[in-house]
Amino acid sequence: MGKLSTTQASVSPPGGGIGAGDGNGNDLDGDTPPRPERSAARRELWRYLAGRISGAAVSMILVLFSAFFIFRIIGGDPVRAIGGDSPMTPEQRAEIEERLGLNEPMAVQFWEYVKDLFTLDWGESYVSSAQVTDLMWDRLPNTLLLTGTALILAAGLGIWIGARAGWKQGSFFEKSQVGISLTLWSAPTFWLGMIVIIVFSVELGMFPVNGMRSTRGVADGFWPEALDVAHHLVLPAVTMAAVIYAQYVLIMRSSILEERNNDYLTVARAKGLRDAVVRRRHAVPNAMLPTVTLIALQFGAIFNGALLTETIFSWPGLGLLFYQAIKIPDIPLLQLLFIFFAGTTILANLLVDILYRFLDPRVRRSA
């Protein structure tokens, strides 16, 4: 939430600009703004960027530290999980602990963790002995495919429907869309996922139950394989989109409602523009500003959604990887994934703060 407040705080009321004119409109001559105004604007931009980037860096350092402790606090016994069901002799146990470095005192382990951070050595998985970074890079494209599809679907449709619903306040359309959104929002992902599987896979047989590729029956070549993946993608993407969709509808609707009675919309109507053009050209660009912030803030929630959706549909992405790792717990893998999720969210917020300057000219001029 901290990021949201900084973004909003930086939207200062109009009129705070560095006016080089005398304010009376008497500065008639010249086709270009006076020089001091432009260089001041540039200096301002760098100060703004430096502020945002240092803020993001502080958040990232906190994430790096907490990644170490969180997965040691949650408990669990990786050694037993690795050994399987068969009973272990104390010697075997000690040997595994030695290999994983779990016999060292916490302080030593932390020191090792910090040293590894600096050398970018993220360690090996407890289970597969593969480098955890390799495991992550293998799964990342699958997660990007799923979350990207769901995000575009949910945000695109949600913003479009939300803008229309807010514009026609009090109409049947608005009421029914808000109702649908709230219903979807309240539905737990795992429940919705199971319903979707039962109806569309088991009963109707339209889509595969789980996984990302068919094990057989698919011709070689790019297009048959792509089609097969797309076929598997439908249900998890729709499920995930359905859960995050509501927030875009509701946020867009309420920010349109806020803009709706603004004078500049009356002016636009008085100019003779069609109602739909007034909405598209004037209301939506202004109402988009809070929505853009939301999209970035949603990144955390999207990974959360990916974790549940991927688990239900056995989609081989980072969410499923995380789920499997936490059962062990496979600490090096968990640390890396945690840092990756958190880092992506921080980065997304940073990008939105910068993007905001281009969407809202008022932010460009204020500290």
Next chain:
Amino acid sequence: MTPLLEIDDLTITYRSARGEIPAVRGISFGLQPGDSLGLAGESGCGKSTVAAAVLRLLPRGTQVSGRIMLDGEDVLKMSFGTLRVVRWAGASIVFQGAMHSLNPVQRVARQIAEPIVLHEHISASAAEERAVELMTQVGLPTWRARSYPHQLSGGQRQRVMIAMALACSPQLIIADEATTALDVMIQAQVLALIKRLVAERDIALVMISHDLSVLADTCDQLAVMYAGKLVEHGPSHEVFGNAQHPYAQALSAAFPIVGDPDERRNPQGLAGDPPDPAALPTGCSFHPRCPVAMDECTSTTVELRAVRHDWQAACLRVEAEPTQPPAATPSALGVAAGPDARERDARAQERDAGSQERGAGDLRVRATSEDDT
């Protein structure tokens, strides 16, 4: 000559949660090309509603009856397509630009060019060139074309609104509180600009304000509204200097005499608030606040009466004393009771006797001057 704008028995009723609220109750006036009319009144008297009605910008569900003839066509009966063509090209509105009338995320030149593109079907770049020309005409530097509204001062934003209103060369411009939020110096500049442009282009102007002095200075005719009705309508200098209706008197008396310390230390006000439109007084709506009200005023509905062939007022006393203003001395209007009220009254009467010809403008009776937004 057919009038450019003819409003005939216009009645506008808003629907709200509190029931039906009559905002405008049967007003009529006409305007020839080149004419200028000032519409004055307190906040909530219905003057901005009239402006919005001319381009049919009222909220959905508002009841409108009567006629608004714009260049021979009834605005209220137009199809929506015709209406969109008439909007801005036939008549435009100078909105109060200092507030939120400009889209905060669009450059100003684009906003000025928007109606040109729409009504004249020319390319966006050609329209923006015209927009820059218009900005020069209203005294804005050309590099301001690429500015966003928040980068402009209040006066500059108001100039943008004026340039925007001129964009499609309409025959009628309605300036709705166009100078209200500006400080006095900028207000004078903007008024001079409006006056010049109206004269140059032979445009008809309806100017709406609560500030009678501004209107008297800018317009040929003045109309004073109270609680949704016209209470006085006539030539500016007569209505401002020699008002017949006690409310118009109170408004025009709201100007202090510069350099008179007694005036400054003893501001007087018109007692009471404008009536609640949902529960209007019977008879003449002004009678509860009127210093010269008679018993008859509480029961008789007063229509406009001719003071002269070009001058009307809606007061029962008008016919009784057609040559002289009603007996309302400005001091009688000022009911703000101070400890020295009696003394002040005595002084006022003395002075009144000495300067009858200066009319009601002598004394300062401050009408509510709050912003009409």
